[in-house]
Amino acid sequence: MGTPFIDLLALPCAGASATMYLRWRRSMPPWIRVVPVELPGRGIRMGEPFVEDFDRLVAQISDEHAASMRGRYALFGHSMGALLAYCVAQRQHALAGPLPRAVFVSASPAPSRRDPGRFVGKDDDAALIADLRKQGGTPEEVFASSELLRLTLNTLAADYRVCASFRYRAGEPIFAPIHVFAGREDDIAAERIEAWRREAGDVCTLDWFDGGHFFIRQQEQQVIAAVVRELTHRFSGADHVATASA
Template structure:
């Protein structure tokens, strides 16, 4: 397969056939794939980093966002299937962790494929619902609640046109996250490695540890300094840990 740099709908680039291993990255609520745009600089060159772009943001701004988990999982699964011909892992932060978890189950049950490892970050275990849902609130109250999480640049809140663009995306992502209902499934056969923020009010250390129930394989977790967005504020520390995880699964040259 010839390596192509043209964008796809769900991936920003076609995967490189020379990859030794691939990591597919799922964004948190309201974010686009570019949040992982610099990760390749911190990882070995033979590790392919492929952020997944959801409809309604960045290069897919003209598309309607998806409002339910099942549809999102099916679309992403079908999109990445051709590129699971190399060892692969998933990374997801917050909402992205739950999406990655459901994609992993879908691949395992329907296609008999499983990642070498599922890496979840800043997310309560799947059976723990959002204690304070906000997706149904009127616009002003909804935006005020999101503003308290401090993950969205002030320039967006201060610009009405930008806010009008982002509001449907935010509401869609929070709807998916907060209406998600875990359906009891057998533990995954792949390892799960979890990361949490020491000061994260969205996912406590105990809630991070609870991911251990979802694998029949190895489980480990690490807490990193920072709040819910530690994966951005402490990206080098996180990627040093992830690099070691990925390297342990690479096929030798």
Template sequence: MSETPEDDTWVRSFHNAEPGAAQLICLPHAGGSASFYFPMSRALSPRVDVLAVQYPGRQDRRTDPRIEDIGQLADQITAALRPRLRSSMALFGHSMGAILAFEVTCRLEQQHGIIPTHVFVSGRRAPSTHRHETVHLRDDDGIVAEMRELSGTDARILADEELLRMAMPAIRSDYTAVERYQPGAAAVISAPITALTGDADPRSTLDEVAAWRRHTTGEFATRTFAGGHFFLANHQEAINGLVADRLANDSRSVGQGANKQARTPVQLVTGPE
């Protein structure tokens, strides 16, 4: 496993990685936790060193103050990640995690001169698209109804009133952060972006996902899978393979010094899975 400072509460490493392994930083969805990425870590290790971010206010960070602002979250995640980053490093985020992966990349590039080899944005429309959403203003039953519709929360939690009551403050804070999010004026990165989406996602149309191409000067591709907002649950093997192949190609490019050169935008690539 990756070495973890005793006082580091932000990052989780689940499996051993071989020396020189590509690094993948994973960011969960609203209401999610680092353990959401345990299956991906298990599948990709030891070739890929998967590090999953644990947001405050949940699981072992249940008593930590919650953060209801994407910018503040991105600032703190970036600070926690910086000492760990390798030359071959990519990010993967689903839903709210996709926005955080993008915002962390903005900070790494603009403030620290660090360009990830790739950014995978899953289950989220582009920052330049906008929907007026107010899930965070609903009562608890209204938020639970949203979670049931998206089918991303363990049914045992939704059925357990005590567990749900414990988790609800963090869930509401996450919805508050992502629904109030507004991208900055310089919301464009150099790192390549691959956008993954479900063809029946009620929270993102294919056009809204394709709009991610506006947010990178590097290569851009989309992959469309059958399913709704949590399509990746039914396509984990295919997505793991896609990520592994992309990271392997990117690692070879890093070894050849290609990451130090300006990247040229390419044709939008789409393909059903």
């Protein structure tokens, strides 16, 4: 028997759209079905208003992807997306819904170690552009195009308001494996990354990658390999029900 199909719901970082994961579909084995999650106000949902309240956005993501989350699924999120992914899993746990087979959190401090205040007041263009430059994940063509830059800044400002609205609530850990990815040159202190272990009621692993906040692009194939490794490990036993050839 082979490895079962699984949907990998992939949540974008602040200021980005689902397109940041489109290339992953070509690099993943066929039994991992990448589902790039598009948030309101960007990409193919450009005509919709931004959702700027964290809890409301988590609930909307959960409702919109309820069908995927009734089957085998895992969650992946980068930066803001990591926090959203974890809180989607936490909501599933609270509602006694099906839990993800794994939660991948990339380039994010643990929820208990976040500082929502760092996002407050960052809605003027100069501050937003400075952050984009500092994080290093924005292509130069975005800065060269006034239209693209405007769209990016509007999205980033809305997402910063989402992050500022997050409030940590200590509760039961989720009983799903948490796999933490971090960049060695990112400016997030190691102990804020390692604090993810306190959120896990099950397995928690930590992988370090060369690069800064956007190591996910600099080391894309290594990141994908780590995701495949962990999901393969999760399905290496008796859970082999469906096969990639089914």
